[in-house]
Amino acid sequence: MNPFSLRSGSIETLSIALKTPFITSLGEKKQTVNVSVRLSLAGGATGYGEASGSVVLAAHTPQRMLRELRTLLKKFRGADMSAMATVSRDVWKTAGKTPGAAAAFECALTDAVLRQLRVSPHTWFGGKKRRIETDCTLSADAPERTRIAALRAAKAGFRTLKIKIGKGGGEADFERIRAADALGRVRGKRPALILDGNQKLTVRCALALLKRCRRARFKTVLIEQPLPRDDWKGMARLRKSSPVPVAADESLRSAADAVRLADMDAADVFNVKLAKTGIRETLDIMAVARAAGKSLMIGCMQESALGLTMSAHLALGAGDFSFVDLDSDVLLEDNQPRGAVIRHGRFLSL
Numbered sequence: 624m625n626p627f628s629l630r631s632g633s634i635e636t637l638s639i640a641l642k643t644p645f646i647t648s649l650g651e652k653k654q655t656v657n658v659s660v661r662l663s664l665a666g667g668a669t670g671y672g673e674a675s676g677s678v679v680l681a682a683h684t685p686q687r688m689l690r691e692l693r694t695l696l697k698k699f700r701g702a703d704m705s706a707m708a709t710v711s712r713d714v715w716k717t718a719g720k721t722p723g724a725a726a727a728f729e730c731a732l733t734d735a736v737l738r739q740l741r742v743s744p745h746t747w748f749g750g751k752k753r754r755i756e757t758d759c760t761l762s763a764d765a766p767e768r769t770r771i772a773a774l775r776a777a778k779a780g781f782r783t784l785k786i787k788i789g790k791g792g793g794e795a796d797f798e799r800i801r802a803a804d805a806l807g808r809v810r811g812k813r814p815a816l817i818l819d820g821n822q823k824l825t826v827r828c829a830l831a832l833l834k835r836c837r838r839a840r841f842k843t844v845l846i847e848q849p850l851p852r853d854d855w856k857g858m859a860r861l862r863k864s865s866p867v868p869v870a871a872d873e874s875l876r877s878a879a880d881a882v883r884l885a886d887m888d889a890a891d892v893f894n895v896k897l898a899k900t901g902i903r904e905t906l907d908i909m910a911v912a913r914a915a916g917k918s919l920m921i922g923c924m925q926e927s928a929l930g931l932t933m934s935a936h937l938a939l940g941a942g943d944f945s946f947v948d949l950d951s952d953v954l955l956e957d958n959q960p961r962g963a964v965i966r967h968g969r970f971l972s973l
């Protein structure tokens with residue numbers, strides 16, 4: 624018997640309510656419907672992966688992810704999982720048009736194989752850190768509700784707030800940022816602010832907003848994907864004149880994108896997410912970033928604490944992320960499944 628052959632698997636949907644509706648420039652969400660996959664190897668080890676559903680992306684409806692995961696399970700049942708790189712490549716060839724599903728399956732198979740080998744993913748990724756600090760994300764909400772959210776985050780000890788912008792125009796964005804700055808102070812200290820435009824700004828709007836933030840003495844540390852995904856030239860132009868580093872998120876969906884971003888000098892920070900590119904491709908992106916002298920950020924979708932586990936292993940194990948945006952467990956209600964991730968306010972450990 625080959626202990627690494629895939630014996631069985633189970634796929635489930637998982638509905639978890641958000642503590643407060645999550646609003647971005649793209650839409651609003653009161654609950655997340657995620658799809659989880661558990662894979663069992665003949666040797667007894669099991670692995671877990673989870674894909675977060677989206678109301679915006681057609682490729683990430685729970686129905687489609689369920690379908691893709693069932694296809695993957697059927698295809699790989701009985702197959703040898705030990706050649707993780709080869710299997711992962713096959714998984715992405717089969718289900719790459721639904722990145723969430725492919726990533727969940729890849730996480731589950733990697734988790735299972737490493738458990739079978741009795742190696743922790745944290746160690747496998749480099750074993751660097753024991754604890755990391757995360758930000759807390761605030762919706763693109765009305766200023767009044769942003770105040771409440773910022774105050775709640777400050778009370779929980781968060782010192783970096785990520786604010787969704789690009790909704791309601793520059794004035795609404797500024798008011799939201801101002802509310803976060805004023806109410807998000809911990810022991811009188813201004814919070815560090817990450818502004819996430821989700822592709823909804825122009826170069827001119829982004830620069831005007833950053834200028835206003837600077838005049839108001841906000842501690843803006845990063846602007847994330849203000850421009851449309853394909854506006855590579857715009858990103859490069861913005862990066863040159865921006866007073867704060869520019870991060871690529873939606874523009875970064877493969878290692879090839881990373882090479883292009885580096886070539887065009889179109890971002891200072893590369894935001895990776897296992898949900899976007901899985902494990903193998905993410906490691907390739909990280910290698911490109913390091914070689915090109917770019918900084919790294921790690922983000923998530925709306926995975927449960929259990930679904931965040933592999934991202935936490937990567938963030939802690941690799942240990943070289945300048946920005947850690949792994950906070951979906953904070954935004955979801957407490958009845959979510961828990962894994963090895965331990966949260967103490969703004970800190971994550973395993």
Ligand SMILES: [Mg+2]
Binds near residue numbers: 819848872873
């Ligand atoms: Mg983003």
